[in-house]
Amino acid sequence: MSAAAISVRGIGKHFGMLKVLGDIGFEVGEGEVVALLGASGCGKSTLLNIVAGLAAPDAGDLWLHGERAVGHDERRSLAYMFQEDRLLPWRSVRANIEFALEAMRPRLSARERRERAATTLETVGLAAFAEHHPHQLSGGMRSRAALARSLVGQPGILLMDEPFSKLDPQTRAQMHSEVLRLKTLRPTTILFVTHDVEEAIVLADRVIVLAPRPGRVREIVNVSLPRPRSATDADVAEAIRRLRLLV
Template sequence: MSAAISLRGVGKHFGSLQVLDGVSFDVARSEIVALLGTSGCGKSTLLNIIAGLIEPGAGDLRIDGKETEGTRDRHALSYMFQEDRLLPWRTARANAEFGLEAAVPAIPAHERHARASAVLDLVGLQGFADAHPHQLSGGMRSRVALARSLVTGPRILLMDEPFSKLDPHMRTQMHEELLRIHAMQNMTVLFVTHDVEEAIVLADRVVVLAPRPGRVREIVSVDLPRPRSATDPAVAEAIRQLRLLI
């Protein structure tokens, strides 16, 4: 079976600046993989290439075994950005519906409404469908953004430091929520982080990128049972070992 995401020799220049050089790795179906590295190593650029927001300058990218050539299966991929990007004049339900409004063929309004309500329930926002973003806490806004990313039923979820602005307690809650939904939906997840602890707690494998230009330094398997706590000695040791590679 082909990988959900496969990169071979992916490179990227912005003018004379080489941002990525020869990046190669696979993400298996249903796997959770972290992209980890210091600022300037090209993590977000690489995620944007996979999402189809930026074209690679070199190399080969395949999604579900198919060459992308500038296009993406709209049912395959969803992208959760670092900022929640909620529309302030829309309710939580209407924000979650947004990803369905450009569907071809068009999805009837009652079906969009029902699907948005269902994903809000999935992320634990029962009773808040009619609330506007200013009425929600930071963690609840992140849940709405996650619901919007899930409403299309993606096979692959891309995430660019989506929990970095949350306090530690809320970040832990969102980690638990993501793992719960991943287990239910059997999605492939590729996420960018600069947080070593987050990478170890969530990921099956961690792709460590070296900077200037971005390239794969090492790929680390995290063979620890879930749930994982940073206070557990085995998890703490895995975090310590991974920090040595950054």
């Protein structure tokens, strides 16, 4: 059996006296889409930051593709889409994406960077807006730009922390379809954080339900409904209803 893309083993974390995460363990298979679902403050962002290497756990360890992840080297293939889009306001969309690519792949030539940025912007439907600045874009377009920035380095693993929570429901649904469409173009493992039960059911193959104080795994739910999934479908609505009872 091949190694899991992500293996979280006995992770614990304190902030001072506050025990935020207690003995968390789960795996994410290659190509799987997994949601971390839990109430605000239960430690979802802290856990994702630990996977990303932005925070260190006090206990346990993390394995990526069968390798123990101790630093940045094992996280080469990982991209992180934050809760805020974090686009640099003084740079065009294209320049934002080239800048991110330069940090991820410093050996690429300027020409290669430009070509890859253009291709990625085309993929997310933003080619016509490459020279726009972030303030000139709608919320949905900014979200696409942030997604393009995450994907331009061709990550094997994409982490997302409530990336669509500020969008209106219609734009959020469009971004969900977009993420799933992009995943069919290039195989990617996705681990994302949400407090939105509907988002978890629409996107995920499996949902890890976290309990708070300290954050720990309460339940793992398989979602085997066919895609695309819409909350207006009876079986999807039923899965949402059942998951709500667990959160």
